[in-house]
Amino acid sequence: xxxxxxxxxxxxxxxxxxxxxxxxxxxxxxxxxxxxxxxxxxxxxxxxxxxxxxxxxxxxxxxxxxxxxxxxxxxxxxxxxxxxxxxxxxxxxxxxxxxxxxxxxxxxxxxxxxxxxxxxxxxxxxxxxxxxxxxxxxxxxxxxxxxxxxxxxxxxxxxxxxxxxxxxxxxxxxxxxxxxxxxxxxxxxxxxxxxxxxxxxxxxxxxxxxxxxxxxxxxxxxxxxxxxxxxxxxxxxxxxxxxxxxxxxxxxxxxxxxxxxxxxxxxxxxxxxxxxxxxxxxxxxxxxxxxxxxxxxxxxxxxxxxxxxxxxxxxxxxxxxxxxxxxxxxxxxxxxxxxxxxxxxxxxxxxxxxxxxxxxxxxxxxxxxxxxxxxxxxxxxxxxxxxxxxxxxxxxxxxxxxxxxxxxxxxxxxxxxxxxxxxxxxxx
Amino acid sequence: xxxxxxxxxxxxxxxxxxxxxxxxxxxxxxxxxxxxxxxxxxxxxxxxxxxxxxxxxxxxxxxxxxxxxxxxxxxxxxxxxxxxxxxxxxxxxxxxxxxxxxxxxxxxxxxxxxxxxxxxxxxxxxxxxxxxxxxxxxxxxxxxxxxxxxxxxxxxxxxxxxxxxxxxxxxxxxxxxxxxxxxxxxxxxxxxxxxxxxxxxxxxxxxxxxxxxxxxxxxxxxxxxxxxxxxxxxxxxxxxxxxxxxxxxxxxxxxxxxxxxxxxxxxxxxxxxxxxxxxxxxxxxxxxxxxxxxx
Numbered sequence: 001x002x003x004x005x006x007x008x009x010x011x012x013x014x015x016x017x018x019x020x021x022x023x024x025x026x027x028x029x030x031x032x033x034x035x036x037x038x039x040x041x042x043x044x045x046x047x048x049x050x051x052x053x054x055x056x057x058x059x060x061x062x063x064x065x066x067x068x069x070x071x072x073x074x075x076x077x078x079x080x081x082x083x084x085x086x087x088x089x090x091x092x093x094x095x096x097x098x099x100x101x102x103x104x105x106x107x108x109x110x111x112x113x114x115x116x117x118x119x120x121x122x123x124x125x126x127x128x129x130x131x132x133x134x135x136x137x138x139x140x141x142x143x144x145x146x147x148x149x150x151x152x153x154x155x156x157x158x159x160x161x162x163x164x165x166x167x168x169x170x171x172x173x174x175x176x177x178x179x180x181x182x183x184x185x186x187x188x189x190x191x192x193x194x195x196x197x198x199x200x201x202x203x204x205x206x207x208x209x210x211x212x213x214x215x216x217x218x219x220x221x222x223x224x225x226x227x228x229x230x231x232x233x234x235x236x237x238x239x240x241x242x243x244x245x246x247x248x249x250x251x252x253x254x255x256x257x258x259x260x261x262x263x264x265x266x267x268x269x270x271x272x273x274x275x276x277x278x279x280x281x282x283x284x285x286x287x288x289x290x291x292x293x294x295x296x297x298x299x300x301x302x303x304x305x306x307x308x309x310x311x312x313x314x315x316x317x318x319x320x321x322x323x324x325x326x327x328x329x330x331x332x333x334x335x336x337x338x339x340x341x342x343x344x345x346x347x348x349x350x351x352x353x354x355x356x357x358x359x360x361x362x363x364x365x366x367x368x369x370x371x372x373x374x375x376x377x378x379x380x381x382x383x384x385x386x387x388x389x390x391x392x393x394x395x396x397x398x399x400x401x402x403x404x405x406x407x408x409x410x411x412x413x414x415x416x417x418x419x420x421x422x423x424x425x426x427x428x
Numbered sequence: 429x430x431x432x433x434x435x436x437x438x439x440x441x442x443x444x445x446x447x448x449x450x451x452x453x454x455x456x457x458x459x460x461x462x463x464x465x466x467x468x469x470x471x472x473x474x475x476x477x478x479x480x481x482x483x484x485x486x487x488x489x490x491x492x493x494x495x496x497x498x499x500x501x502x503x504x505x506x507x508x509x510x511x512x513x514x515x516x517x518x519x520x521x522x523x524x525x526x527x528x529x530x531x532x533x534x535x536x537x538x539x540x541x542x543x544x545x546x547x548x549x550x551x552x553x554x555x556x557x558x559x560x561x562x563x564x565x566x567x568x569x570x571x572x573x574x575x576x577x578x579x580x581x582x583x584x585x586x587x588x589x590x591x592x593x594x595x596x597x598x599x600x601x602x603x604x605x606x607x608x609x610x611x612x613x614x615x616x617x618x619x620x621x622x623x624x625x626x627x628x629x630x631x632x633x634x635x636x637x638x639x640x641x642x643x644x645x646x647x648x649x650x651x652x653x654x655x656x657x658x659x660x661x662x663x664x665x666x667x668x669x670x671x672x673x674x675x676x677x678x679x680x681x682x683x684x685x686x687x688x689x690x691x692x693x694x695x696x697x698x699x700x701x702x703x704x705x706x707x708x709x710x711x712x713x714x715x716x717x718x719x720x721x722x723x
Contacts, residue, residue: 090475093475093476114476254561255578260586261580261664261666262555262559262560266562267561270562272561396683396687400668400671403669403670407671426688
């Protein structure tokens with residue numbers, strides 16, 4: 001018994017040491033690493049999310065750089081998009097952000113304060129900035145500082161099942177050049193009527209960002225002119241909400257996307273939905289996954305105008321990243337014309353570089369042209385709205401309020417007022 | 429009156445030393461975060477931007493927060509549905525599989541299987557089954573000429589669906605507890621009941637159930653705590669929707685903390701949830717205490 005007690009004493013005394021021994025070793029390792037010179041081997045942690053094959057193509061695009069810099073290795077961790085923002089936030093809050101992260105413009109709006117400003121830190125940044133579209137760069141510019149480098153520009157837009165429209169004698173490419181919301185509804189109804197498998201006119205991404213495409217087309221917006229408060233209790237917002245409710249009430253839009261949890265892309269790919277309002281990133285996925293019907297991008301229908309919503313994907317490093325110098329070097333290399341062209345073409349994305357406007361995609365170039373045209377017609381304030389951290393904080397709330405309206409628990413006017421008021425709470 | 433002895437090393441210090449590693453882990457990973465959470469609730473705290481002391485303002489704000497009351501109501505509906513259903517279903521299955529019959533272990537394993545799956549996997553599977561347009565059940569209904577059912581898109585049906593999926597998943601786990609409880613009841617009680625001419629129904633309510641009260645209490649407490657903390661299965665199955673029909677307190681806390689970046693306010697919500705669970709658990713033990721004293 002005495003031996004057992006002695007053993008217990010030993011275990012109790014050793015336990016704290018055992019618990020913390022690993023931590024001390026890591027800390028010592030980190031300390032040693034900071035003393036190493038830049039030429040020493042450096043492993044960069046890269047946090048990435050995929051729309052389709054982006055992580056793979058990113059590494060392909062960097063192969064020449066990695067060959068020329070054998071001391072650099074990329075440790076790419078791919079995280080599902082739905083978990084990505086929280087993962088990144090927790091890493092930053094824990095003082096251990098990745099060296100490089102792929103981010104959207106919405107992520108930047110939330111996290112820009114922790115990102116490393118490129119001016120004064122990245123060599124040749126001014127020249128590099130001049131190679132990007134202003135609209136892309138502006139999404140990564142806060143308080144006069146650029147905090148991320150654009151990799152691709154994205155546009156909200158409409159993809160349609162062309163076979164269904166052909167079957168009912170509608171030239172959808174021609175019609176969509178000028179169509180209004182009413183003409184769009186009429187065309188959807190004809191396509192459903194004339195195709196047995198078609199059940200719905202539109203599968204609409206479950207996203208306030210995508211929903212806002214209709215808002216901007218109606219001439220509305222979320223924020224006021226100087227982006228200091230909400231401006232959502234307007235006739236344009238109510239008009240858009242009414243139209244969206246009508247799509248659901250008349251069975252043109254399935255309830256299962258906004259009120260359930262089914263994926264709009266699955267409804268479109270299965271042929272149940274005639275059109276899909278999503279974004280340019282779907283072109284990549286559809287190019288490989290849809291084989292049994294013809295599809296393509298068409299212009300968004302007009303109310304006051306034909307609109308899209310600009311967005312983009314970027315790469316950034318952080319104030320507290322362990323290897324900022326090497327990370328900046330990789331980011332700069334990835335943003336050069338050659339790697340960017342390879343990346344954009346092989347991920348079917350619109351390049352954020354002006355000198356890559358005419359890159360050869362393996363296919364589907366005409367779809368990008370359509371979306372780029374809509375993007376060119378989009379009012380500049382669409383991007384300004386979605387740069388707002390306050391608007392991004394009520395993202396889920398906007399979605400819930402729209403669904404409450406679709407269920408019939410509140411009117412479009414009440415919905416607009418509630419979103420307006422909640423947003424202003426954050427501005428105040 | 430005997431003099432109280434100090435005891436030797438084996439009786440005093442040794443047990444404490446054995447407990448020390450566990451207490452250290454408990455302190456670092458449970459007590460410390462709880463204290464930090466309590467402190468956080470007194471701050472207006474951003475995950476990236478630091479905090480400002482606001483005292484009890486976060487708790488006062490709760491009173492006027494519509495979403496707090498909606499999610500509290502939803503949580504109570506969920507708990508009051510899930511806990512009784514779990515008790516009945518797990519006790520029923522426990523009673524059926526506690527008997528020493530051939531191949532009963534196979535059935536027990538079969539019923540326990542869902543408890544071994546992750547909440548996310550279960551939710552995805554039920555989404556495939558119950559989806560409006562792409563779900564298997566509605567597909568079969570359409571095949572036989574029936575109208576599809578809005579399992580996940582009508583508020584009432586969605587509540588029912590998440591409750592059903594939870595009960596389906598957790599019944600096996602609590603069944604095992606009842607099996608253990610039932611097998612611990614001596615056969616003499618049943619022999620005596622049979623000699624007295626008790627019917628199976630009388631035997632169950634007069635013999636089995638009273639002797640199972642400790643197990644019933646444990647299952648009630650554990651399933652109540654679990655139901656109050658429910659998040660993953662609902663988040664994946666319905667996303668809290670349609671609207672906020674299935675949005676529970678933990679989901680709201682998650683959104684406040686990670687989407688709205690209001691860590692302090694989220695912590696104050698967590699403290700309230702902790703108090704509710706604590707009060708209910710204490711009440712359950714208090715109510716049951718008197719009934720166990722004579723056993």
